[in-house]
Amino acid sequence: MREAVDDHWYPVGLLSGLEDTRKTLLLGREIAVGRNGAGVFVRDAAGRALPTVARFGHLWTSPGQPTRDLFTIPEADTPGRQLVDVGSVRVKCSPLRAVENFLDIAHFPFVHTDILGAEPHTEVERYQVDIREEVDEVWATEVKFFQPQAARSAEGGIKTEYMYRVPAPTCAVLYKTCPPRPGEWDVITLFVQPLTEEWCEVWPWMALYDDQSTMAEMVSFQQMIFMQDRSILENQIPRKLPLDPGMEVPTQADMTSVAYRRWLKRIGYTYGAQLVAA
């Protein structure tokens, strides 16, 4: 049996930021998130306690009955990494559009100009994409792209390699070559809390090898990148992600997006999706 939309885990707050009880939305319904004597809690509008998991610096919950544990990111546990709580950004778009944008590299030269990409280095070489049935995840590997300034700790342009992973419908993990440590991957994630089908709260989180930048510098770098993405996400028509082919035109560079949409359709995850071409 596939999980229903309610049965997935969703991020609802930073563990480091739960001092005051916070009212928020999850899948269009009000919830309260906070801390009490016993630890952390999430309650629905009727006062019912929802299950919680504390992981990756965030508090996670599910309004349904999760049949699986929240995914893990073993690479993020290796010692020596800086774990960066970036905070959150609210975006007027479908949670699925936010994830899809995170999986996209072709926009780097135009949206993150001179930081994550620059003309004329716009070509996206063929990469590998698969839907891994055994773990029920989407993966893109051998993704390579020229970056003028790959991270705060990077000087000058380099060809960066990436892997993208979608472990849950509203979460994506990016593994990226790490300039100071060849052979290791920096981990950058996008955890998306669906407030409604067309409004989401995005919680980026990072586990980086970077001993040059301060925490504040790493946070503001990632926030600046995401603000650039937001100017796109709030101006796509329609706001929901079209799952049926016909409304938008993918090319080879969009293979990850194609696989993501196909996977969403296959697992029946349609919250924030547009099903019939309008």
Add this chain to the structure above:
Amino acid sequence: MGRLDFARCALLECVLRERGAVDWIAVGLSVDVPAGTVVPRRVNDTDMAIWCSAAGKLHAWGDRCPHRGMRLSHGFVRGETLSCIYHGWQYGMDGTCSYIPAHPQLEPPKTICARSYACNEQDQMIWVALAPTQAKTPDAEGRRPVRSLEITLPVAKVAEGLGHPMSSLMVLGGVYDLAVALQPSTQHSCVLHAFAGADQERKQVSRHLEKMRAELESADA
């Protein structure tokens, strides 16, 4: 187009005509869209990107990139092309996609095309037509465009308030020798583009128009 569709279209056209719908709709003064720029406009709830090429040719396109739905009005003009800001897909004069930066070697299929509308420049005003038309763009008869004003009233209410049957260009005359074109933006709002006699003082006309708007809006309140 099927016969039924055709009949429906013809009928719709009739209905629109009866309601005083117009072929050409003004969407702004030419000076507001200089060469090399693109701006968003809403016409009857249709989102458009109006852009002017380096050589000064104006275009009105649907405000949606066929690739991933990004608004083209956020894009950028290079020479005689408009590029989408998201992935840089470039569209030529006829609206077809001419270049996909992620695949520089690829010749884009001709089917990838932005929606385009008829767009003309006349008397330093930009006019668009939502449906193909044989009609000529309105002639302001030597008047000069003054400015555009947003009005939070449906276009029909404004025409009524001006005491004029709805048409592409309504000649009001008066001290300033006014002529106005109404652009329905949504169901509840419109933009009034005004022309005045060539020798009229702009500032004065502008003040007069503001007064006119205030009167129209308060008459309805």
